Amino acid sequence: MKVLADENMPFVRELFAGRAEVITRPGRALQPEHLRDIDALLVRSITRVDEALLSEAGRLRFVGTATIGCDHVDTGLLARRGIAFASAPGCNKVAVGDYVLAALLRVAAHKNWTLADKTLAVIGAGNTGSEVARRAEGLGMRVLRCDPPLANAGMPGLVGYDQALAADIVSFHVPITHQGPYATHHLLNEERIDRLGGHQVLINACRGDVWNNRALLARQQGGRPLTLVMDVWEHEPAVLAELVPHVLIATPHIAGYSLEGKARGTFALYRALCNHGGQPERHSLAALLPAPAVRSVHLNRAPDQAQLERLVRLVYDIERDDRNFRRGLASGEPGFFDRLRKEYPERRELGSLQWCGASAGAQALGFKA
Numbered sequence: 191m192k193v194l195a196d197e198n199m200p201f202v203r204e205l206f207a208g209r210a211e212v213i214t215r216p217g218r219a220l221q222p223e224h225l226r227d228i229d230a231l232l233v234r235s236i237t238r239v240d241e242a243l244l245s246e247a248g249r250l251r252f253v254g255t256a257t258i259g260c261d262h263v264d265t266g267l268l269a270r271r272g273i274a275f276a277s278a279p280g281c282n283k284v285a286v287g288d289y290v291l292a293a294l295l296r297v298a299a300h301k302n303w304t305l306a307d308k309t310l311a312v313i314g315a316g317n318t319g320s321e322v323a324r325r326a327e328g329l330g331m332r333v334l335r336c337d338p339p340l341a342n343a344g345m346p347g348l349v350g351y352d353q354a355l356a357a358d359i360v361s362f363h364v365p366i367t368h369q370g371p372y373a374t375h376h377l378l379n380e381e382r383i384d385r386l387g388g389h390q391v392l393i394n395a396c397r398g399d400v401w402n403n404r405a406l407l408a409r410q411q412g413g414r415p416l417t418l419v420m421d422v423w424e425h426e427p428a429v430l431a432e433l434v435p436h437v438l439i440a441t442p443h444i445a446g447y448s449l450e451g452k453a454r455g456t457f458a459l460y461r462a463l464c465n466h467g468g469q470p471e472r473h474s475l476a477a478l479l480p481a482p483a484v485r486s487v488h489l490n491r492a493p494d495q496a497q498l499e500r501l502v503r504l505v506y507d508i509e510r511d512d513r514n515f516r517r518g519l520a521s522g523e524p525g526f527f528d529r530l531r532k533e534y535p536e537r538r539e540l541g542s543l544q545w546c547g548a549s550a551g552a553q554a555l556g557f558k559a
């Protein structure tokens with residue numbers, strides 16, 4: 191079996207060794223002729239899997255994406271051509287939770303806020319939204335969940351979009367969809383942006399096109415700018431450069447980029463391909479991961495908000511990602527966005543750090559107790 195995988199897919203060679211010949215290529219540069227003799231294609235979100243890419247893929251029987259979002263894959267086309275498909279639901283939800291927790295603590299320091307006094311709304315209460323809600327509740331925040339598709343399916347306790355948009359902090363966790371009653375393209379449009387108060391904080395760690403970036407820029411250039419955290423951008427990898435100076439934390443679509451999250455993504459595809467071929471699994475996810483640099487800390491008392499920010503930074507420094515992003519943009523290097531993602535340094539999840547001693551509340555915040 192011949193497997194073609196995105197070059198940015200850790201552990202793919204280790205997992206498939208002895209079972210398949212693995213070829214890796216840059217995901218944005220895949221061409222139809224690269225798929226001529228390929229049996230299984232493993233991609234990330236930057237590869238559009240469509241009619242054009244598959245035009246010469248006569249042998250292809252399996253496509254997998256090591257991501258949560260599937261908007262880059264024409265799944266209808268795969269079904270019509272009898273090509274099996276797998277994604278990796280939830281693989282990097284913990285990493286997104288870590289990212290938003292780090293962002294919340296940074297925002298709080300910047301605005302001199304006590305987070306426990308604030309309300310956070312998640313738009314989209316699925317895997318990543320629920321992880322973020324859990325962390326915010328761990329911080330003592332009041333949390334609102336807005337998810338009309340789940341509300342329609344009968345889930346209790348959800349709020350409407352208008353109520354959610356009135357929260358102090360609004361964090362978006364929806365898939366990008368263009369049609370239907372719950373379409374999310376420009377869910378945050380000019381009209382909604384205009385209605386927001388100047389004290390509010392918006393976080394986007396889902397898909398760039400969910401926010402109208404030009405309308406946001408107009409708002410930021412007016413009298414009452416919002417506090418923005420942006421991991422994803424409309425028209426990625428192109429970024430509306432004028433918007434960046436008006437964004438408190440700006441990163442290149444790396445919210446989900448923990449080593450554990452990427453490993454879970456690759457492993458989900460390994461498992462799906464084993465299943466597809468009726469073969470037993472020979473590897474375990476835990477065995478793939480190296481020991482973290484810092485395994486435990488001893489706490490004599492529960493950390494306050496500032497101490498918690500330091501503990502988070504010990505594992506994940508969101509300001510480093512923000513600095514690298516601004517440097518890359520300022521350098522004028524055309525491919526800086528993809529380069530930062532490709533060369534992203536090893537980042538462990540907060541759960542790799544155990545709190546010993548005063549460990550109450552550690553788990554709700556994502557750490558190990």
Ligand SMILES: NC(=O)c1ccc[n+]([C@@H]2O[C@H](COP(=O)([O-])OP(=O)(O)OC[C@H]3O[C@@H](n4cnc5c(N)ncnc54)[C@H](O)[C@@H]3O)[C@@H](O)[C@H]2O)c1
Nearest residue numbers: 258259314316317318337339363364365372395396445446
């Ligand atoms: N920045 C990153 O690195 C990163 C990482 C992981 C996922 N993502 C993106 O985040 C998205 C969400 O991930 P997930 O794992 O939480 O997905 P999920 O499918 O578990 O949850 C998405 C939720 O959004 C809800 N939803 C759909 N339309 C809605 C609307 N109009 N208003 C409110 N809610 C709506 C759905 O009902 C669902 O519960 C993914 O599709 C992916 O695009 C980004």
Ligand SMILES: O=C(O)[C@H](O)[C@H](O)COP(=O)(O)O
Nearest residue numbers: 234235236257258259446447
């Ligand atoms: O949808 C996802 O899982 C995330 O957006 C993921 O982190 C995207 O990363 P990429 O596939 O672009 O490397």
